[in-house]
Amino acid sequence: MAVIGKRGQMQLVVKGKQMDVGDALRIHVQESLESVVGKYFRNSIDATVVMSKASHGFRSQVSVHVGRGLLFQGHAESDAPYGAFDLAAEHVAKQLRRHKRRIRDHRDGTGPATQARYAVLEAPVLEDQSEGEAPSIAAGSPLVIAEMATEIATLTVGEAAQRLDIGNVPALLFRNSAHGRLNMVYRRSDGHLGWVDPAAAA
Numbered sequence: 001m002a003v004i005g006k007r008g009q010m011q012l013v014v015k016g017k018q019m020d021v022g023d024a025l026r027i028h029v030q031e032s033l034e035s036v037v038g039k040y041f042r043n044s045i046d047a048t049v050v051m052s053k054a055s056h057g058f059r060s061q062v063s064v065h066v067g068r069g070l071l072f073q074g075h076a077e078s079d080a081p082y083g084a085f086d087l088a089a090e091h092v093a094k095q096l097r098r099h100k101r102r103i104r105d106h107r108d109g110t111g112p113a114t115q116a117r118y119a120v121l122e123a124p125v126l127e128d129q130s131e132g133e134a135p136s137i138a139a140g141s142p143l144v145i146a147e148m149a150t151e152i153a154t155l156t157v158g159e160a161a162q163r164l165d166i167g168n169v170p171a172l173l174f175r176n177s178a179h180g181r182l183n184m185v186y187r188r189s190d191g192h193l194g195w196v197d198p199a200a201a202a
Contacts, residue, residue: 017052113151
């Protein structure tokens, strides 16, 4: 069940996956995020929190989206739902502090942004497979947990790489300020960053 709330300027979605999210936990999530994020941002904020059962307790996934296309994410597990959320929220808080330190005394030189749709999808479920066969993804469209508006910022490749690092996200879509095309930077399995420019080899 998803609980959607609005308090102040924060648009918040709290969803329980294979568990119920009670009012006490929802209020704790809301007040904690407003306190954490409010230290660094005053503009409109969208946040999504997914609580779920883990093998040895509970898992929390926190996504905070603020203006100019910035997305900060935190993930954590604990033996109690409150502990899992608090740890994930602290990961987000560390990213916010790093972001503020990096832009302090520096003017934001990004160009115009493009409005886009941003959705949080439920993780796909693997279908059962026979012994020796590779698992397959269940057919059908994935479940949309939450939808919100986002922005595709106009950035240099260096600025995009910095945002990827600050936000601790696996990939970032942006409009390259050098030529205006959509590009992507992403985190490789070896720890380095990759850069995709679809039309560069055309």
